[in-house]
Amino acid sequence: MVWRRFRSNRPALWSLRLLVVLLGIAFFADFLANEKPLYCKIEGKRYFPVLADYGQALGWTNPDPQFLNVDWKDLEYERVWWAPVAYSASTIDVYNAPFKGPFDRQVVAEDRFWHWLGTDDLGRDVAAGMLAGTRMAMLVGVVAMSVACFFGIILGLLAGYYGDSRLRWTRVRLLANGVALVAAWFYGFAARSYALAESEWPPGELGKSILLGLVLLVVANVGASQLERFPLLARKRALPVDLLVMRAIEVLESVPGLLFLLAILAVIEKPGILDVMVIIGFLSWTSVARFVRAELLRIRTLPYIEAAQVMGFSEWRIIWRHALPNALGPILVVVAFGVAGAILAEASLSFLGLGLSIDQVSWGSMINKAREDFSAWWLALLPGLAIFATVTIFNLIGDGLAQAMDAKLNQ
């Protein structure tokens, strides 16, 4: 039903098709642009250098010493298949640096090595950069939105389903959990910040901190269960989940997103692209949470939820099997818009030179290069268009979804 309505929306449908193409590019980027040949035959032996890279990354094969530090374009081949763009995004072509446009004179051995979309200051191929940028943009969208959905769905679910008065805990349990949370933060992070800072958030140390926090929470709840035997402590109180979550959202949303991002990145030493993605995700859970909350406010009063309660189903089951699946439609809309926002945020950061290491390329970092030479129009125009198109695609899909679902709700 929703799908049929979505399909009748032309721009949204075309956007979806383009998105599939973009995802394809992101997935096969290594095969579309690579300095190594896809297949070659040297001295009677066959090689698949690009596939071999995947094998090495997975630890299945060892690098072939014969090809260490070789320039693939200088080798003698009996047969060779190059990728459509015969450069990787990080390949530096010193003969064509800096800033050779597509129509400038280029020094290339063969026509197939022509830089069709020009090069940047170091002589890196722009076409290869565009393809790598596509992969980066999709990755940012997926990672950031996964993080946003994780926090957004959980918090929105709690706020919407329990509201201010439906989550009732005994006094002692409330108290114990509150104390345990503070203690977990203190002993897990604040008191150990030295250890953590020294080694720059190594996974092991971080895991220890989280484990410590979990242990404290479990201890608190076991203790609370024991103490609940005393009637005075077992009196129930409502935990205003909705109020807490909504206030948190408001506080977070009142700070301009980009400023917040910059502030956090300034604190982290040597932020990598993954940090950027996670932080963008963490800043955009609020809109997911709002939507999930609104949907659950509606759904939790529906008779099928009450029927489930009357049949004695656990809260857990009711939330996951009955409430959440029916709230997922609208979440798709937020995710579509959220991806657009995340891509834009990442582009801004890369433009400012944050997050990416030297050998990584994204659309934003390419535009950044264009600042150095204003005549290098190809470096500004092409990634700019790509960002614009991708963001538009996601917004159109979001619009289409929103319309298709609204129609369903009004029906």
Place this chain on the structure above:
Amino acid sequence: MSATKLLEIIDLQTQFQTEEGTVKAPIDLLRLPEKEMRPLRDKDLAMIFQDPMSSLNPVFTCGSQVLEAIQLHQRLDRTRARQLVLDLFARVQLPDPERIYAAYPHQISGGQKQRVMIAMAMSCQPQVLIADEPTTALDVTVQKAILDLMSDLKREMEAAIVFITHDLGVIADIADRVVVMYQGRIVEQGPVRDIFLRPQHAYTKSLLACRPPVDQALRRLPVVRDFIDWREVDGQRTMVERAVSVKQTLAQHQLTEAEVEARRTRIQSGEPLLRVVDLRTWFPKGRAWWGRPQEFVKAVDGVSFEVYPGETMGLVGESGCGKTTLGRSILRLNRTRSGEVWYRGKNLLSLNATELKDLRKEVQIIFQDPYSSLNPRMTIGKAIEEPLLVHGILGKAVERRERVLELLATVDLRPEHYQRYPHEFSGGQRQRICIARALALNPKFIICDESVSALAVSVQAQVLNLLLELREKYQLTYIFISHDLSVVKFMSDRMIVMNGGKIEEMGWPEDIYQKPQQAYTRRLIEAIPRGLIRDDGF
């Protein structure tokens, strides 16, 4: 059949006869192009829909919506148009037209919304007013007021009304002539008296018979199948009318006084299954910031009664009197303020979570709205199976499936429905599914909250019969909640009349019907559509 379709189907060339005269519109609407149809539809034809909630736009005030409708086809300046709206509101007997003018749809009651819709329909002085089930979503008392209003307006404005309904009882109050449709065809038409006194077609008879009578006690309600047979003749299904009269059929199903008496003594001999003592459920209204509630809506306010095993306790009252809240409080879906609910020696209100889960198997509820009481993303089979799984009643998947199929058969559904999703079913079928799901846990006690109120009368009769059969088969005890006194009277052994959260009256149904002690009860009884009271004796 949808009335939007009707707008296109009525062939005005044959001239639409009504008691008030002939609509002078010798145009064949069927052949009229859409462009010319539009102004006609807006001006000469007006329409009122079943659901007043969805036909008014929630973001505009009631007044501005009627105003817009007027300005669409009358050149009037704003102040004059506004005055006209206020006049119209006064004419449809809305209290305080100025206030309603400025109110948003959610701020006024269902009956008031329907009056606003009528005002909007009247605003262009239509010659034909088509009303598609305009009172189905309303209370009996409100329904009566709306019907009276429409009769008055019909006389005053000399407009013809096409009143579409599934409820013949309502027709008797408002119509001059009746057209009965069955499976897309007109099977009978004539003056309302003839239809009621001498129904010719079997379907008309079944419609007359399937509404629960208020002056008789029946074993079960007659349904369409009692009057119409379908036979396979030459590979074609043909309709065969049975030659029985309404009166005969009703007499056949009548309970004798001895039977009623025997049932009563049997029921009352046991210990009460459920005992509600001074139950109060108050909802906070206007809460101070981060503080205690200031005022309360006293939805249930000091209610006490007992229900015996096997008994059906009817609960009747206007909407908003607290019936639903009472049922929900017994099931602990609401927080109660004070009181006790004793079920088999346990106070339901003070059980902890594990004790409560065990009791959940015994007490179930069937809701009013069959459209939202099933999870739209779960197949019927899974929905009925889930309680068995959660309570670990049948260990093996095969056994559970068997049981689900058996339950489907119990409520007259077919095994192939197992894999289907709720949206593939009609309202009556969904209500059967809900019943099957409630039965899955072998409950002893079921609360039916307006379980048949959303259904057409002929379907309602089938579901009521099913509930009665199940009561005998599984020794069930019911609390049967409805705003419709005739339905409650048919179902119940004893009944309670509720008003404003308190019990107004409690006793045997025929006593309450024949000798109501309270003015409120009398008002409820008077609001029952006239078509049901068969004083003509046919």
